[in-house]
Amino acid sequence: MRDVAVIGVGMNRWGELWNVAIRDLLAESVLKALDDAGIDSVEAMYIGCMTSGLFTDQEHLGAIGPDYSGICPVPGTRVESACASGGAAFRAAYMHVASGTADIVMAAGVEKMTDVDGGGATFALATAADQEYEVYNGITFPGLYAMMANHHMNKYGTTRDQLAQVSVKNHANGYNNELAQFRMKVTLDQVKNSVMVADPMTLLDCSPITDGSAAVILCSLDKAKEITRKRVVKVVGSGHASDTIQLAQRDDLSYLKSTELAAKQALDMAGKKITDIDFAEVHDCFSIAEIMVIEALGIAKVGKGGPATMDGVTAIDGMFPVNPSGGLKSKGHPVGATGVAQIVELTEQIRGDLDKNRQLKKANIGLAQNMGGSGASSVVHILEGV
Numbered sequence: 390m391r392d393v394a395v396i397g398v399g400m401n402r403w404g405e406l407w408n409v410a411i412r413d414l415l416a417e418s419v420l421k422a423l424d425d426a427g428i429d430s431v432e433a434m435y436i437g438c439m440t441s442g443l444f445t446d447q448e449h450l451g452a453i454g455p456d457y458s459g460i461c462p463v464p465g466t467r468v469e470s471a472c473a474s475g476g477a478a479f480r481a482a483y484m485h486v487a488s489g490t491a492d493i494v495m496a497a498g499v500e501k502m503t504d505v506d507g508g509g510a511t512f513a514l515a516t517a518a519d520q521e522y523e524v525y526n527g528i529t530f531p532g533l534y535a536m537m538a539n540h541h542m543n544k545y546g547t548t549r550d551q552l553a554q555v556s557v558k559n560h561a562n563g564y565n566n567e568l569a570q571f572r573m574k575v576t577l578d579q580v581k582n583s584v585m586v587a588d589p590m591t592l593l594d595c596s597p598i599t600d601g602s603a604a605v606i607l608c609s610l611d612k613a614k615e616i617t618r619k620r621v622v623k624v625v626g627s628g629h630a631s632d633t634i635q636l637a638q639r640d641d642l643s644y645l646k647s648t649e650l651a652a653k654q655a656l657d658m659a660g661k662k663i664t665d666i667d668f669a670e671v672h673d674c675f676s677i678a679e680i681m682v683i684e685a686l687g688i689a690k691v692g693k694g695g696p697a698t699m700d701g702v703t704a705i706d707g708m709f710p711v712n713p714s715g716g717l718k719s720k721g722h723p724v725g726a727t728g729v730a731q732i733v734e735l736t737e738q739i740r741g742d743l744d745k746n747r748q749l750k751k752a753n754i755g756l757a758q759n760m761g762g763s764g765a766s767s768v769v770h771i772l773e774g775v
């Protein structure tokens with residue numbers, strides 16, 4: 390295995406983009422990433438996408454990607470791991486370069502979710518849960534996370550305000566991100582009083598339905614130093630783990646074992662402890678998810694993710710900033726693109742590329758955690774500026 394760096398990133402403005410086809414959505418970020426790296430092609434492309442067939446009737450993104458980005462005959466492969474598809478695509482691209490079989494490889498991600506109505510989106514997303522034991526009995530994704538939230542509240546005394554504070558924090562961060570879908574600040578009362586989706590998760594506890602894409606370019610470290618004039622951002626850790634797809638089969642409903650294990654792999658590979666990391670982008674698909682993720686990563690003690698959030702530990706100016714981009718909650722969650730967009734944020738923070746109002750003071754080492762389903766898969770990466 391050889392050292393690998395990120396040398397180019399690109400992302401479009403996320404939102405409800407009815408006038409853009411999925412092919413153009415993907416190509417926009419791909420072309421931006423190529424431009425950022427100062428190159429005009431790559432040797433291979435991995436595309437994270439959960440379910441373009443159900444959302445847009447379009448499969449075969451491994452061909453659509455290179456074709457509409459104008460880089461044929463580059464081989465393209467679609468990677469699917471539900472909402473962790475983007476993180477898994479990045480890991481595949483990383484492995485490809487690390488193995489020495491290619492020098493420059495792209496990881497992209499896309500999902501165009503608003504071409505179907507709310508019921509269609511709920512159906513498509515629920516295909517990431519266990520159909521026979523969960524979905525056929527009426528569960529939806531907000532319902533699964535609501536069960537985890539109720540368990541966490543009963544077991545640890547996590548409060549409604551602590552859950553809502555995740556959304557308040559992430560919307561405050563996303564307010565300064567010009568590419569975010571929902572750039573508005575919200576208060577605790579607004580979150581708690583917004584329409585109920587699945588008790589206790591209200592509308593403002595949920596990530597939205599989003600059209601969006603993101604792309605990053607990976608390169609062997611030696612070559613990266615020749616190509617880029619920007620700060621070289623090295624991939625120092627990569628981890629991937631799974632858990633039972635069915636929530637009922639877990640030892641603990643409100644603990645994300647796959648996240649703990651993926652993080653352990655990535656940290657061991659990097660030779661680091663969680664306290665060595667400066668900031669993280671994590672999978673806050675619902676407010677409770679961020680609380681469980683920071684516990685599984687060791688940013689907060691198990692059961693103390695709620696108080697840590699309330700005390701400002703994970704705020705942008707806190708001890709361990711989490712989701713400076715606005716996270717899935719404010720930036721949006723086009724499922725296949727989310728994991729790649731986390732790498733875009735890590736890279737830009739580490740390079741110091743961002744506007745003053747959202748550039749972190751200390752951003753040399755960042756961690757990205759991307760999760761599939763209700764935690765059945767988890768991918769963690771650690772990036773460091775060199």
Ligand code: COA
Nearest residue numbers: 472507514530531571586592593595596597598674722762
């Ligand atoms: N946060 C903030 N505002 C939101 C929002 C969100 N998550 N979702 C929708 N809105 C806003 C819309 O802009 C719209 O505002 P407007 O009336 O001012 O135009 C309003 O709320 C209603 O939007 P609508 O699209 O009708 O909402 P919906 O009821 O169809 O969907 C959810 C809301 C929460 C059910 C949907 O966003 C959802 O399912 N989210 C979870 C996605 C998910 O499970 N992802 C996978 C996770 S692993």
